[in-house]
Amino acid sequence: MREIEAKEVTKTVSRLFQEACYYLPQDVVTVIKKARDAEESPVGREVLSRILENIEISAQGEVPLCQDTGDAIVFLELGQDVHIVGGDLYSAINEGVRQGYDEGYLRKSMVGRPFSARTNTKDNTPAIIYTDVVPGDKLRIIAKPKGGGAENMSRLAMLKPAQGRQGVIDFVVQAVDEAGSNPCPPVIVGVGIGGTVEKCVLLAKKALLREVGKPNPDAEVAELEREIFRRVNNLGIGPMGYGGRTTALAVHVDVFPAHIASLPVAVNMQCWCARHKEAFL
Amino acid sequence: MAKKISLPLNEETLKGLEAGDDVLLNGVIYVGRDAAHKRLIETLEHGEPLPFDIKGQTIYFMGPTPPRPGRPIGSAGPTTSGRMDSYSPRLIAEGLKGMIGKGMRSEAVKEAMTKYHAVYFGAIGGAGALAARSIKKSEVVAYEELGAEAIRRLEVADFSVTVVNDIYGGDLYDEGKAKYRRE
Numbered sequence A: 001m002r003e004i005e006a007k008e009v010t011k012t013v014s015r016l017f018q019e020a021c022y023y024l025p026q027d028v029v030t031v032i033k034k035a036r037d038a039e040e041s042p043v044g045r046e047v048l049s050r051i052l053e054n055i056e057i058s059a060q061g062e063v064p065l066c067q068d069t070g071d072a073i074v075f076l077e078l079g080q081d082v083h084i085v086g087g088d089l090y091s092a093i094n095e096g097v098r099q100g101y102d103e104g105y106l107r108k109s110m111v112g113r114p115f116s117a118r119t120n121t122k123d124n125t126p127a128i129i130y131t132d133v134v135p136g137d138k139l140r141i142i143a144k145p146k147g148g149g150a151e152n153m154s155r156l157a158m159l160k161p162a163q164g165r166q167g168v169i170d171f172v173v174q175a176v177d178e179a180g181s182n183p184c185p186p187v188i189v190g191v192g193i194g195g196t197v198e199k200c201v202l203l204a205k206k207a208l209l210r211e212v213g214k215p216n217p218d219a220e221v222a223e224l225e226r227e228i229f230r231r232v233n234n235l236g237i238g239p240m241g242y243g244g245r246t247t248a249l250a251v252h253v254d255v256f257p258a259h260i261a262s263l264p265v266a267v268n269m270q271c272w273c274a275r276h277k278e279a280f281l
Numbered sequence B: 001m002a003k004k005i006s007l008p009l010n011e012e013t014l015k016g017l018e019a020g021d022d023v024l025l026n027g028v029i030y031v032g033r034d035a036a037h038k039r040l041i042e043t044l045e046h047g048e049p050l051p052f053d054i055k056g057q058t059i060y061f062m063g064p065t066p067p068r069p070g071r072p073i074g075s076a077g078p079t080t081s082g083r084m085d086s087y088s089p090r091l092i093a094e095g096l097k098g099m100i101g102k103g104m105r106s107e108a109v110k111e112a113m114t115k116y117h118a119v120y121f122g123a124i125g126g127a128g129a130l131a132a133r134s135i136k137k138s139e140v141v142a143y144e145e146l147g148a149e150a151i152r153r154l155e156v157a158d159f160s161v162t163v164v165n166d167i168y169g170g171d172l173y174d175e176g177k178a179k180y181r182r183e
């Protein structure tokens, strides 16, 4: 059994959200550069150049990448031999969000009673926390600020099994097409196939944590990713929707078995500002 | 080459703008998101005056991050304009001439733009740190209690935007997509 102090968790969560909102992961920057060099549309190239300029300005640590510093999503991989001491884990995470959004001059975007009063909770809590228990004695913490613009363009469908592979492709392509310029393209398209309703959406969200453009290790799924990617980029939406060949930077698909009666498909849309940052304790 | 424009927008300037034009805005713009728009419309419905004279003005759909000490504003990129679609036609009828945001507008907003002569500019979604560089001054002018959603008055210099919808019915989203679409 290994002990981890709750206040270490708080400190780490605070740091991760601040870093995530100022420094875009290198893999994302690399694919945006590649897209800029390959883009046929002059307006599209200009948009991507400005995005790269924005990334550089933000990396100076004064102004966040995007004004929507998101809701605070936290993925935990908790080693089963870890014992959290000096406080409870989820309170420690929420405290980290509170501190990080304050110290980092990040926008607090969470509202209570979303269907009526919509009162800002003022500290960006509650965090949205998912925990997997894994072997070992470490705690992996992934902080993912996620903006509302792209999240709002996400979709779920319970397809008929007869719709099969083609049904999945058509649904995902349609979701990107209808989203148009709203989710700040170029986007990364997270796709979940299978499971139950909630499992499917979580698969789509977790697919966004993968290194950008790295294919699924399963050859059949990787082929599906390539086909969706090609069709999505043939839509012509382009950077910011001004027209161009780069609508998506990548399509990431993850798959899970499903009930004999079901074929769930979820699309979780990620803008180019694909922020996440992780640490091991 | 980007066209330099002084705000507020007048009829002559509006006539010279076409979908796809790169534009640098100079002068005053107002900032408001959903909550502020809802208040503005309620104010009009009660027959009361708006907290600022909207004639000829431009509204930026945006909610910034808090500024660090010594800076006028934090990160300041556009929010999704579609959430303002139910409010914008009324404000255009009241004299609003420009809107800045990201994402598609409804048919009703586009009709109001051609009927009353107003334009919709796109700013680069997510490029909030870059946008902040062109904002020289920021003050809250109404609904302070809304926090990041309060109405602000900004002074901008060479604030870079692209014309998405012009007064002639041109739409960069439609035109750009059609041009680069492949089967």
Ligand code: SF4
Pocket: A066, A067, A068, A069, A146, A147, A148, A149, A150, A151, A182, A183, A184, A271, A272, A273, B077, B078, B079, B125, B126, B127
């Ligand atoms: S969709 Fe992403 S890049 Fe666009 S405003 Fe929201 S968080 Fe920022």
